[in-house]
Amino acid sequence: MRGEILHYDSEHGFGFITGADGKRYVFGREDLRRDMALSKGVEVEFQPNGDRAGNIFSVRTRAADPANNVAATAARPLPGAASAHFGRDAENETESTAVWSYFWRDLTSNYLNFTGRARRKEFWSFCLFWPIGLAVLAAIGLSYDLPTDDFEGGSGLPILTLSLLGLYAVFTILPWISLLVRRLHDVGLTGWLAILCFLPYVGELAILVFGLIPSQSGQNKYGPVPAGVRI
Known part of the structure; x- marks a missing residue:
């Protein structure tokens, strides 16, 4: 502004x-x-x-x-x-507009940023790297849990794997919500519509639709056009 x-x-x-x-x-x-x-x-x-x-x-x-x-x-x-x-x-x-830079900022400086706008590239960068991070942590956890006698015998649980995945989900839920809100701001919609992404049956469709709508041209009430968007 x-x-x-x-x-x-x-x-x-x-x-x-x-x-x-x-x-x-x-x-x-x-x-x-x-x-x-x-x-x-x-x-x-x-x-x-x-x-x-x-x-x-x-x-x-x-x-x-x-x-x-x-x-x-x-x-x-x-x-x-x-x-x-x-x-x-x-x-x-x-600010770099590389896909990894977007993901890293979402987990750091934009962790609780519910203001401003997020372009499509930032949104899909998070969607790309989030499952990659999940897979890496699962591999680390399983590399420890698989050799244990209890896990191999079926009497135990992959404790480290479940703990790592649980902590990862908890750590990334807030930046995911803030990104959804800023993506909605980018297309001129209220951030409260992010609730749709967590509803059964319609959540996946809402995420897809919100992720594909182009940025609004020019400044809107939520802020200026994000860097890198061609108007």
């Missing part, structure tokens, strides 16, 4: 942004995509999350305001910072 810096306290590292929707969002130094000079009137792009702004990067500084003596110059990065790229170039600079 496009917005404008209202105030920034460099000493304490927090400030406020007025969004294009007319709402005011709070942000901290940790919400900046990269180090940059901030002052009143600087225009930025950011990702709203409730009443907080995240993933912030500057676009340009508004024309000079005589009342505030704001110079009409582009926002400059702090000394030592890398050269800035904005818009889609900035997105591509900071």
Whole structure:
């Protein structure tokens, strides 16, 4: 979303942004995509999350305001910072669109991210690597359980295998739900429809349909077009 810096306290590292929707969002130094000079009137792009702004990067500084003596110059990065790229170039600079990178981010930085949008490639990357991870853990568990006397004799259970698979399922259920929500956001639908994917009989069909619908062109109410999507 496009917005404008209202105030920034460099000493304490927090400030406020007025969004294009007319709402005011709070942000901290940790919400900046990269180090940059901030002052009143600087225009930025950011990702709203409730009443907080995240993933912030500057676009340009508004024309000079005589009342505030704001110079009409582009926002400059702090000394030592890398050269800035904005818009889609900035997105591509900071986030890889490789299938493994999508899967890894879903399990790390996007673990509980229920805001923003997820393109089809990200969705199917998770669907590709999730069963691969399951198979690897099953192989590891069975390599330990099979040689045991109890398991070979039929009197025991593959304890390690079942434990690994159970932990894997528990660990990945939340990023899977958050990915479903962001995929629905990407096509302009409410994330609550993700419930359909867990219903009997219709769950598999819902996953297939939601995974095949193309991204909405242009920014929608859930955020900008994901990096890598051709419009």
